[in-house]
Amino acid sequence: MFMRPDERIIRNKKNTPDDTLNTVHPQEAALLFKKGCDMMDKSMYAEAARFYRKALGINPGSASLWYHLGLAMERMMRLSDAVACYDMALGIKPGNESIIHNKALALVYLGDTSGAVRCYDILIGLNPRDIDAWRGKGDVMLGRGDPEGAISLYDRLLGIDPDDAAAWNNRGIALEKTGCFSEAVDSYDRALGIDPKIEKIWRNKGLAVSKKREKEKNAVFTKNTPSIHDNKKALPFINKPHHVPGLNPAAGQSGTDAGKSQPHGDDEESKEYLVMGNTMYSEGRYGQAIENYDKSLLLNPGNNTAWNNKGLALAKSGKIDEAIDCYDKALEINPVDYVVYNNKGNALYRKGNIDEAFKCFQSASGLNKDSKTAKNGMALCMDTLENTRHQDGNYKKRP
Known part of the structure; x- marks a missing residue:
């Protein structure tokens, strides 16, 4: 469901440990550390965190263990906990570039851009x-x-x-933001001269060329259009509200093909906001992604993709309840979208509503028997419920 234009190119991020952070002592702690790393490789982050914590019980002064626990927390989007772990690691090993880099990334995801900038300034100083x-x-x-x-x-x-082709590409995006489309095209050309095989650079250049031509066309139009006399007021352009059939039955709306919006003049603009939101999401700028999805939905409230993607961005921001509301909106529009059921299941699982999460994954599997996410989700829920029953004798929210 989620579309990822991903205009910006990211490479050489230091999101993997350096050699100095791969050693743990004593042997008992090292064995637990290895088990944790194995769990990380399997994307079983909660299990990895448990092994790292056990190892820290043996060696609480290990920067490597605190660092890896931070990585696990970050993968689970427990970003504040991740930052706290990185701070513990830096207290033991100050100035370690890998730790500072990952702390900066966690702060970016938290929206603490000032803290992230401080981290990057430290790195540049080092x-x-x-x-x-x-x-x-x-x-x-x-x-x-x-x-x-x-x-x-x-x-x-x-x-x-x-x-650095990635830097030339990202510079081109920034130039577009300032309206310097010719310079942006030049920047993309430099990137393509270095690596002509990266498809997204060609796409970015194409968009910049299109915007450049539109700007030139508008400039010619403005030059040749007589100005409005001072004693005459220009009439504002007002979009009439567009009602989507089937979206709000309680309000008495009826129509054909419930859940499908009818074509209207705002569709293209709505799509542009959706694409921009997807770009922001792919760059980890979830607040801005949500803003663009809201603008898209204002123009076309019947777009279940926008509701789903807004839910993803809210979940990444830690706003699980709001994310679930968005998934419900998407399912009102298209009740047979198995991807949305999977996303809702993930959100409910993170919230601790394991039974409801299982039902969502089950619905997704019923709609698409080949969905690995649905199968893995059901298995994870069953394991969690079984473990909870074994430990506590009843189902309850995980700590």
Whole structure:
């Protein structure tokens, strides 16, 4: 369901441990550490966290264990806990670049851009040639709505490594934000000269060329259009509310094909906001993604994809109840979308409503028997319920 245009290119992020963070002592703690890492490789993050905690009970002074526990917390989107773990690791091993990089990423996801910038500044102070830090800070500035600041930072990065195709691409995106479409096209051309095989750069260039032509066309139109006399007022353009048949039965709306919006003039603009929201989501800028999905839904409230994707962004922001509400909206519009059932199941599981989560995964499996997410979700719910019953004698929310 979720579409990922992913305009920005990310590479060389230090989201994996360096060699100094792969060693744990004594042997008993090392064995638990290895089990935790095995669980991480299987995407079983809660189980990994349990092994890391057990190992920390043996060796609480291990920066590696705190760091890896932070990684597990981050994968589970327990971002505040992840930051706390990274801080513990930095208290033991201050100045470790891998830890600081991952702390910065967690802070970005939390929306603490000021904290993230401080981390990137520390990294640049430790190593002025750290291109990941320059790019990370540039991405934060772009997310803050400061494309000029982002361009300056990407330029610093390119002064270190002029053959970084990702930096040229991201710089092009920032230039587009300032309306400098010609310069953006030039930046994309530089990226393509380095790596012509990256499809998203070609797409970004195509969009920039289109915007450049539109800007030039509008400039010609404005030049040749007589201005309105001062004593005449321009009439505002007002969009009439568009009612979507079947969306709100309680309000007495009736119509054909419930859940499908009828074509109208705002469809293209609605799609543009949806695509922009998807881009923001793919960059981890969930607040801005939600804003764009809201704009898309204002123009076309019958778009179940926008409701689903807004739910994903809310879930990433830790707003599970609001995410579930969005999934319910999507299912009102299209009650046979198994992907939305899977997403709702994931949200309910995170909330601790294991029984309801199981029902969602079961519904998804009924709609699509080949859905691995549905099968894995049902298995995970059954295991969780069985473990809870074994431990407590009844079903209750996991700690």
